[in-house]
Amino acid sequence: MTFPGRAPSGAGASEAVPHEDAPPVAAPGSARAERAERVDDLLTAVARGDQVAFAALYDETAPMVHGTALRVLHDPDQAAEVTQEVLLEVWRTAGRFDPERGSALAWVATMAHRRAVDRVRAVQAQRDRDHRASARDYDRPFDEVAETVVQRAERDRVLNCLGSLSDLQRDAVTRAYYGGRTYREVAEDVAASLPTVKSRIRDGLLRLRTCLGMDR
Template sequence: MRQSVFIGGNPADRPDLVALMEQVTKGDEQAFGQLYESVAGPAFGVVRAVVRDVAQSEEVTQEVLVEMWRRAADYRSERGSVMNWVLTLAHRRAVDRVRSVAAATEREERVALRDRLPEFDVTEAEVEARQEREDVLRCLEALTVLQRESITLAYYQGLTYREVAERLSTSLGTVKTRMRDGLIRLRDCLGVAA
């Protein structure tokens, strides 16, 4: 059963797209020209609705029509009309273009962001961290034993003031005072502004 597509006007004036497709399959360029004239407008409409940009829509439509020429043998009339086949090709190609443009834009934004971010020097960061640790250890050694033990238990082992007092068998008030005095001495030793 042959299918014909009629787009306005007298149906007798419209070409039989299935017959044209059969001729295109055999390499008939004249049949392709007629088929092209029949489907180019609707294909462009579908592409334009998805892509939006006129220039890109024209480019995608050309790609679709070239694909129609190359894949004419893939068309199966039992699956639907020639027009539906071409419009499906057009829609798929248009969606691919939109995704491709979106991915390219995202890549460009990542590159631009990366170019704006300062370079991170891992070696320099490691050297700075090691120097800071050495400075803290040196300054901890300058504290009294009770200050050093209180601060170590609280900041390195995560104990509360009460737990530090229990661990050191000292009153809570004494631990708080020693830690405050010790932290002030650490700050001064490390040269940190108050």
């Protein structure tokens, strides 16, 4: 069959604009021409919502769609996903097919190629995003052993200096700066007045600064 308005073979046929990646034009009466006409008929029925026709169209075109996607993606799993996406799109958009621009086979093949290329671009874009995220999260290398030694040395110095405080000063400073308590909360914890606690913390910090050499 031919669609109304479709350019006939022979004179004037060159004016029709084929779909991108369209398969070679088949000679009238050949097996390829018969298949192309059969797919045209099926797609026309699918555009009317015929589910039986869609099942037949699926069987006719799925191998071609998968092969097209596989050539672009070089990944069988992704090619299978693209095949499902393309055939679902065929079901949803069959009514948009314009027979004047080429055969239904060419239309489906073009859709498969474009969807596969989009998948390649999407995968590359995700890799680029992951790379940028990794670069942002990457910390410059440290000599971890040296850093650990320094941290432990500093911790030991602080502990030693805390030992130089009075019991009341050490308790108040520890509650405030290691326990995350406010001055008022420390006062409530130790049942002391707020001015007394402030004085203990102030004096304790002064002694710590001196012990740690921070006044030099």
